[in-house]
Amino acid sequence: MLTLRDHHTGDLFDPWEYLGPKRRRLLDRSWAGVFRDYLLEQLPVRDLATGFRDDFGRPTKDIYVAIGALILQQLHDFTDQQTTEAIALNIAWHYALDIRHNSDAYICERTLRNYRKKVLDAGLDQVLFRTLTDKLIKEIGVDTSKQRLDSTAVRSAIRGLTRLGILVEATCKFLRELKRKHPEQYSLVDPEIIRKYVTRTGDGCFGDTRPSESRKRISEAAGNVFKLVEFFQETECSTLESYQLLRKIFHEQCEVSSTGEAPVTVRPPSKTGCDGVINPADPDARYNKHRGTGYLVQIMETYDEEDSEEPDTSITPKPDLITHVAVDPLTMHDKDALTPAFDDTEQRGIKPQELLADSHYGSTECIENGNGRDVEIVAPAQTPKGKLQGKFTLEDFDVDDEGRITRCPAGQRPAETSVAGIRLQVIFMTETCESCPHKDRCPASSVGRSSVRYQYTHDRVRLRLRRLKERGDEFRDRYRWRAGVEATMSRLKYQMGMIRLRVRKMLNITYVATLRALGLNIRRVAAYRSAVG
Template structure:
């Protein structure tokens, strides 16, 4: 709620009368050991308590305040866990350093087999970190090659031993696989003037920077951190909230931590499903272009949700007939993606049958009767095609039919692109902008932008609790607004007797 450290929160608990009143504590009860707070946080993570606290409490707020959830908006914001941003050389050095310290702590006998030269490149005799990664740009590439060969030597040295079961060894293996090419044909021969010249060649070669994937490890202290080309290292937090004009407050309905290297397009359908499972699924969902692919628009439509977002890419050129009339497309047909009612063409004729492709459910084939299609005034512009013997339900129709095969994802894109060309659509889409203020509020007021924790589980817990704190704060303000009498009402009130 207040973005405090553990020690600051425990101090407020002990000495702040406002906290005593809020938590209904007597002064002699207002004390908590830091270890107890730490253990409780661990138990929350073990039992998915953060997600349950957020969803269940938020649902109770929605019910208590009578909030409507039909209109919601969705966006993502970039957050950082409590890590240092490492260079590529720094990543190698820190991962080796973490491994060496773990081996010396847990398997000191096995650690004695590590060469002094290798160990001294990363750790001083006192156990403190060396500055091997602190290299000038001209030396950085050479030292990086040395580090890559050192990683291979360590992985090879401890393969099959008790050390190989350690988490730190797994990080070393992961680093080697993501950053290096490994194989017998690789000539990892150190130069005569390099620091590992006397330690022999190894069968590896460094990958070029463009070959390293964005989901590769960015720090050994938080292996779940990934990289985004335009946002940097960290996590993405998906945030959904209501945007109903009549609500006493807008409530955050959903938060979710996703990899920074992933695309927002992959979360749209999952967010809708999660909200529907809680009974607060939106009928309209505002989001930006990344979320609004044709596939997502079609899947959302199947779930009863209209995806309101700009359409990416260029609009295809429209083909004209010889008479200058614009050709109709499948987007001009009224197609129910749930198949509860028959499709209707642009002239108002219903399809006599529809068939979904079992291997590609986005594709549907609609059949229209010959007697209504041939005399139709739109026939020359219509995309339906005559098929002499279309297969109907596993049998061949002897009379034939006019057939339209449509990709429902493309149909969704076509409809939305036409709506977007309307001048009123931009005004309607303006409703999405409000979620930027929510993202800013979570970061500035509740410390979401730079978290004090690291590790995926701790990050997820922190995100759930910060979003819940924001909702609680908004609820309190909404209740206070209901209780307070407006100054104008006081001015017009009759004098007391």
């Protein structure tokens, strides 16, 4: 039976008068006051109330308290047990959630998990973040015309596995689910496979494999997986989630050959892509050479330029609030996150006019994408590959207004230049280039030709102008404000506890990331209100 307390109508008598003025002032200036004043009445309780009936079943907990508790749980990085204790005993939680009845001051862990599942099933985590963040932006009067974007990697609650470990754990996961849901099919599995993968008793278990023997044992595991995949392929067990995962991992790690002595061979590491499953416990987690394992979290926030030599201490700067959160696979490139960020903020009416980002968002394609959405992206172009290799690039040559090279880094003029629709070409004297001390660093080449030639495109000329402009003081003065987003990433990871999460899978990671970003916004607004007084 649905239970909704009235948190909108005013009170004839103040139920919190017993706290006294000092404690009341502390609560009003803390996160509890921000949540109570701005967000409690904005909770989308009606969206969640559709799952309950008004005339049947046991009374539910106050849905305002239930949804609010889920938000505050992520704000404090609490476990379910800590959350239930805070609801029962913590005055700040009572004040924030407007808990006045003893029946509302207790939620068991199972009830908390049930409400969290309902929020996830209904997709309310994104609704909560957008609705409540927009409310904070409106109430505080934050300017959203200037924002900055960056990404960071977070890791779910998984351990690193070898390729042998991935096959073994995927097989064990399938067999355990098979035993629960199809015991008659489970009885048909070879007892030796059950001993090695499920009970793990006796000799020959994969958990006892030495590192020096793993290369030999992985072929054995691949053969066992192949037998299971083939045996249950045409049965009703093929619809199991664990079977689909086992089959996917098998095709990622192994190859089936119709010829040769072994029908199944393990793919060499060079042929195994980075987009494969790295742990059966979290099939959505991915591996990235530079970031490690886990998920990619995109964060966009507002910022305010405050750089006067004599700042006005009487004016408190507005807080920087996170406006967009997205969780993507770790194999996704940052440039692909721009369009979803623009769509999200434009739909809510908080799209930026100027966006600061690093070089991953600074390609020509990204700049044009921003211009098409009326957003000026201020981001440096990536360093040329030749520069990273210690060679000269087009930025080191003298170029005229038409893009023609007029002088090389050594001071030599070209013998001939030509401009076509697609590319430009410059030719230098072979005799001059052969005696040049910078010959090994020069991009011009005479291999297989009688002359030294250097070709480049018109887009490369425009990119050169952009890179030279980025060396100026004007660009550096605008771009230096991007560094502030690194502090936000640090607070999310270490203060909000996202450096190592207690959950797995994309849906749960998205839930945690969005609500903890909302929690950080609440903390920042609380700090602002405390400073304002």
